[in-house]
Amino acid sequence: MTDSAPMLDHGQFSKLFPFHFIVDADMRVIDTGSVLARVCPKIVPGALINDHFLLFRLASEPIKAFNRDFIARQENTLFVFKSTSTDLMLRCQVLILRDPERYLFLGSPWVRNPTELKALHLVLQDFALHDSTVDLLQLVQATSTSLHDAKQLSEKLEQRVADRTAELSMANAELSRVMRSKDDFLSAMSHELRTPLNAILGLSESLAEGVYGDMNTKQVKSINTIAESGHHLLALINDLLDIAKIGAGKMELELTKANVEDLCQASLRFVMEQAQKQKINLKLVMDNQSVMLTADERRLKQILVNLLSNAVKFTPNGGSVTLETKCDLESESLMFSVRDTGIGIATEDLKRLFSPFTQLDSKLSRQYAGTGLGLTLVMKLVELHGGSVAVESEIGKGSCFTVRIPCKGLDTLNQHNPSGTISLTEITPAETLPSNTPLILVADDNEINLMTVTDYLRANKLRVIQARDGLEAVKMVREHIPSLVLMDIQMPLMDGLDAIAHLRADDKHTDMPIIALTSRAMVGDRERCIAVGANDYLSKPVNMKQLVKTIRAHLPNDETL
Amino acid sequence: MHGMINKSIEDLVTIQFGADKWEAVKKKAGVTETAFVSNQSYPDAMTYGLVGAATEVLGLTADQVLYAFGEFWVTHTAFKGYGDMLMSAGRTIGEFLDYLPLFHTRVALIFPNLKPPRFECSDRHENGITLHYFSDRPGLSMVVVGMLNGISKLYKTPAVVTHTKFKDKGADHDEFLVNWGAADQK
Incomplete structure (x- = not known):
């Protein structure tokens, strides 16, 4: 100490270092801090410190008989003492005093959590204010509490996730059940609706053919209306069932190699009768007459027939409807375009063209019969093939629906094949x-x-x-x-x-x-x-x-x- | 506001009134937190919102809610999270209250992002103490009254708390006289 250092009395010193102790050269106790004296009452002046404390060094056995020489050699290290009668551990710094020779140990209890404080019968006020032990304990406690809270939060979140997952599983199970019920219902309805319809159509046909005797004009007209309505209903049921099947992911394509020309001819034949009635010129234009396509032939025909039927339906007498095929080598796809000279579609109406039960003008519903499901079905069937549908139209000039169907290996398959416009009378099924x-x-x-x-x-x-x-x-x-x-x-x-x-x-x-x-x-x-x-x-x-x-x-x- | 405060409101409502009431309080206050973390800082408005919603949902006055919350905070929430630390703060209610200013200083030291209130003690005597409460947050003095009663229960020392100065009536801080008679023993 220099002259300017403050001189402290015993009380002041003890307040600053309540756990200190001083020993002489023989390791006998000269003085102890107030709190240490309370906690270890046997450490009194004259007592041999070795009897009350074991000296710990890191990673070694406790040193029972430490002496002045040992301490002098270790002056700049940390001393950790363990009480022989309590759980108290003191971490101390030693200061060697001269004249007379004494050893001053300054430190505080080594405690790692507040529970240990309780076990040592210590309270926070036993520590000097400058001692950061209490702050660290409070920090440890706060951290521990935060961890506990975080764990609780995590558990709550896990529980919520589990509850939500269970709810979703139940909802999914219910949804699956409803979907199964829907499929069962559709399947049953398909049968139930078609059976009587077959009878209606069959008997209408028989009546119209005079099987049950001659009928007057009104009766013939009525029976034709019944037959037409029956066919319309059958088409509607078939389209609905197809859309439902696609929606439920239950429609599987039966992919085979199909001759595109045959496919086009067959589709055109389906609308030929109606086209002839309306004096509509039907044309098939192919850039390659021998092209083969891997697709579900029946569904592709359904797509083309739907588009061709629409084209014929919305084309005035004397117009023309062209089915055109084109190989697109770059995108490896085949384009089917159905072009008509019909009434056309307004630009603002194109967006809702493929929505179910949509006929763009309610007046058209009366003028042109249709299920309202045709284009929806076309779109879904094309998508099922991995293709797309595009439409161009101009009011009063006509429309062009183009279906693109992917077709791998198109370039190698279809080289050196002729192209041209084919008259329908030349068509022979292949x-x-x-x-x-x-x-x-x-x-x-x-x-x-x-x-x-x-x-x-x-x-x-x-x-x-x-x-x-x-x-x-x-x-x-x-x-x-x-x-x-x-x-x-x-x-x-x-x-x-x-x-x-x-x-x-x-x-x-x-x-x-x-x-x-x-x-x-x-x-x-x-x-x-x-x-x-x-x-x-x-x-x-x-x-x-x-x-x-x-x-x-x-x-x-x-x-x- | 310290997360433990919100957590305490949650515990109080859930334990004493039921989980459905707590969900109703949260919904009314527009609080979406699944749970609160003690030492995290939350906006003061959220705490005031929860207290306001609790008064409506539980049909209690704001003072009743704040008092109940203060007492519950000490006897349940803080005790659960800081029990050993709390009980190490003093052998008697007197020692505990005397340590209160230092405790809050240390909270401010450990969590610089929190803004704890400040306490001062004066007029210490064998059976009582005067506690001075300084806070920028208005309207929470009833929480302190509830907390002091909680501390009295924690130390099993019946005490009388008298609110002697009111910040919301013009004083620069709130002041409480705490008297525990001759039964201060622990």
Whole structure:
């Protein structure tokens, strides 16, 4: 100490260092701080400090008999003493005093949490204010409390996540249940709605054909309205079910290699009758006539027929509708464009064109019949193929709907193939199935029936050629020698009965299986058909599975697949 | 405001009135926190909002809520989080109250982002003390009264708290006389 250092009395010194102690050269206690004296009452002047404290060094055994030499050597290190009678540990700094030789230990208890304070019977006031031990204890306590709170918060959040997850799982389960119920409902409704509708359509057809006797003009008009409404309803149900299936992710595409020209021809044929009625010029323009496309043929045809039907429907008499195909090598896709010279669509209406049940002008709803689902279905089917639909239109000039279907390897597949505009009269159906596949001639003057039966048979791995009247049927049998003939009875130019009779009159065709197909369900029909040479007889509306079963039953064994 | 204050309001309402009431209080106050963390700082407006909402939801006066909260803070929340530290602050209620100014100084030292109130003690005698409360936050003196009663319960020493100076009536701070009679023993 210098002269300027403050001289403290014992009380002041003890207040500043309440845990200090002083020993002499023999390690006997000379003095202790007030709090140490209270906590360790046996450490009194004259007591040997070694009897009351063990000296700890880091990572070593406690030193029981420390002496002045040891302390002198360690003057600049930290001393940690452990009481032999209590849990008290003191961390101290030593100061060697001279004349007389004494050793002053200044320090405070080593405590790591407030609980240890309690065990040592210490309170915060026992510490000198300058001693940061209390601040550290308070900090430790605060940190510990914060950690506890954070843990609680984390648990609460985890619980909330768990609760929410459970709620979502329940909601998902409920949603799945509802979706299943919806699918079940749709499936049941499909059956329930179609069954009576088949009867309505079948009987309407029979009535219109005079099966149940002649009808007056009003009755004919009424029955035609019933039939038209029935077909409309059937189309609506089919479209709705398709959209529902796509929405539920249950529609799976049956991808096959399809001949694009065949596909276009078949689609155009579907609208040909209506186009002819309206004197609309139908054209097919292909930049490559031999292109093949991997797609679901039936669905692609559904897309094209929908667009073509719309085009014909909204094109005035004398206009034109063109189906155009174009290979886009850069994007490896095939473009189908349906262009018409119809009424056109206003720009502001284009946005809602693909929404369900949308006809842009309510007046059009009355003028042009439609389900209102056609374009929605087109869009969804195209998307299912990974493609897109674009539309360009101008009021009064016409519209052009372009469908893009991805087609990998287009460049290598379609080199050196000619392009051009094809007259529809030149169209002949081409088959993609092997030539040894049974060939079925379907003769029917009703385009819907023709298309339905053709699609179904092709889907069942049968090649199909078509005729639309009895004369054409006889001609095609002679040209193609089919494996079996499916003959409608009510047809123009030559009915089915006469056509069968003509064929049976030819020695070449006496063994050819012929199945008569008619909406006549009168007593004696079967016998009349069998009498002219039919091998079997089915009445409309025909069950498709039953039809295929019957066809297979009549095919020679080596021709069935 | 120190997170422990909000946490204490939550505990008080949840334990004494039910979890649904607490959710109603939070909703009314527009508070979306899932839980409060003790030593985090929250906006004062949130605490005032919770107290205001609690008065409406629980049908109590603001003073009742603040008093209940103050007492609950000491006996439950602070005791739960700082129990050993609290009980180490003094062997008697007198020693504890005498330590209160230092305790808040240390809180300010440890958490510089918090703004704790300041306390001073005067007129210490065997059975009583005068406590001076300085705070920039208005309207919370009833919390101090509740806390002092909580401390009295903690030390099992019945005490009478008298509010003798009121900041909201023009004084520069609030002042409380705390008298615990001859039963100061612990």
